[in-house]
Amino acid sequence: MKQLNIGQTNWQASEIAFGAWRMDALSVADAAKAIDTAYDCGINFVDNADMYGDGESEQRFGDALKQTSVKREDLFLQTKGDIVPGKKYDTSREHIMNAVESSMKRLDVDYLDAYLIHRPDPLMEPEELADIFDDLQKSGKVRHFGVSNFNPQQFLLLQESLNQRLLINQVQFSLMHTPMIDHGIHSNMADERSINRDGGIIEFSRRMGVTIQAWSPFQYGFFEGVFIDSPKFPELNKKLQELADKYEVSKNAIAAAWILRHPAKMQVIIGTMNPQHIIDSAKGADIEITRQEWYNLYFAAGNDLP
Numbered sequence: 001m002k003q004l005n006i007g008q009t010n011w012q013a014s015e016i017a018f019g020a021w022r023m024d025a026l027s028v029a030d031a032a033k034a035i036d037t038a039y040d041c042g043i044n045f046v047d048n049a050d051m052y053g054d055g056e057s058e059q060r061f062g063d064a065l066k067q068t069s070v071k072r073e074d075l076f077l078q079t080k081g082d083i084v085p086g087k088k089y090d091t092s093r094e095h096i097m098n099a100v101e102s103s104m105k106r107l108d109v110d111y112l113d114a115y116l117i118h119r120p121d122p123l124m125e126p127e128e129l130a131d132i133f134d135d136l137q138k139s140g141k142v143r144h145f146g147v148s149n150f151n152p153q154q155f156l157l158l159q160e161s162l163n164q165r166l167l168i169n170q171v172q173f174s175l176m177h178t179p180m181i182d183h184g185i186h187s188n189m190a191d192e193r194s195i196n197r198d199g200g201i202i203e204f205s206r207r208m209g210v211t212i213q214a215w216s217p218f219q220y221g222f223f224e225g226v227f228i229d230s231p232k233f234p235e236l237n238k239k240l241q242e243l244a245d246k247y248e249v250s251k252n253a254i255a256a257a258w259i260l261r262h263p264a265k266m267q268v269i270i271g272t273m274n275p276q277h278i279i280d281s282a283k284g285a286d287i288e289i290t291r292q293e294w295y296n297l298y299f300a301a302g303n304d305l306p
Helices: 028-040 052-065 093-107 126-138 152-159 179-185 200-208 235-248 251-260 273-288 292-300
Strands: 004-005 010-012 014-021 046-047 076-081 112-116 144-150 166-172 211-215 267-270
Touching: 004 028, 010 014, 014 028, 014 273, 028 052, 028 273, 052 093, 076 093, 093 112, 093 126, 112 166, 126 144, 126 152, 144 152, 152 166, 152 200, 166 200, 179 200, 200 211, 235 251, 235 292, 251 267, 251 273, 251 292, 267 273
Parallel strands: 014 046, 014 267, 046 076, 076 112, 112 144, 144 166, 166 211, 211 267
Antiparallel strands: 004 010
């Protein structure tokens, strides 16, 4: 498994990360098998969040890890917080401090490698979060920090108050969700794809040395479904199969390789709990598709060039 540097640091982790958001649906034994499989594939980075399964995904991971051959210190554990499901986003001191403590208790760990603010809170007070991050780092509870779904201005607003570097921005990106690159390709045009919906996250992240973590790499829409083998996307699946045959891997691996081929050096978060799918997807880090193949997949997904 290829490694990449997280942010502008010497912290190296696997290009493919294991997303545990569906783990609440598994038994402890099945969760342990998924963890072991991911680690055997070279995946040493785990992403979670306190709202996944209303905390049950963190709990299941914590319980399952004890039944694996994987040691806690062999993994980079990341979780996220500030979403109060159905009610609000909350970046207040009371909520974040309690959220971190609760996540650590469910995961059964005494420190987190990374903690991310899950969604931009319109009521966020950067100075308050700065004090929170300082206290979490000084206490040894959190080593690194990042955000999720932040646009560049939101990112900068927080970063300018912090003593720590924000290393990560976790955002949705896949072959069937490409607005981050569409508007750059269609720059200075008046069509739908020319609309800059995120403030230039990719360009900003590359300039700032921030690692983009791509969530839902095999999904289309906002959790509408998986595009792999979907009859809704025959042209894309045909092209994915062609390249899968060429490189002797699965379609999932090709879809992951498409993201990893981008020079922004993103990290791909796979959310499957199926051991065989984990193995298949992880192989995406072992191949490098050509420039033309990257564009051919982009076209097959329904995109064009001016």
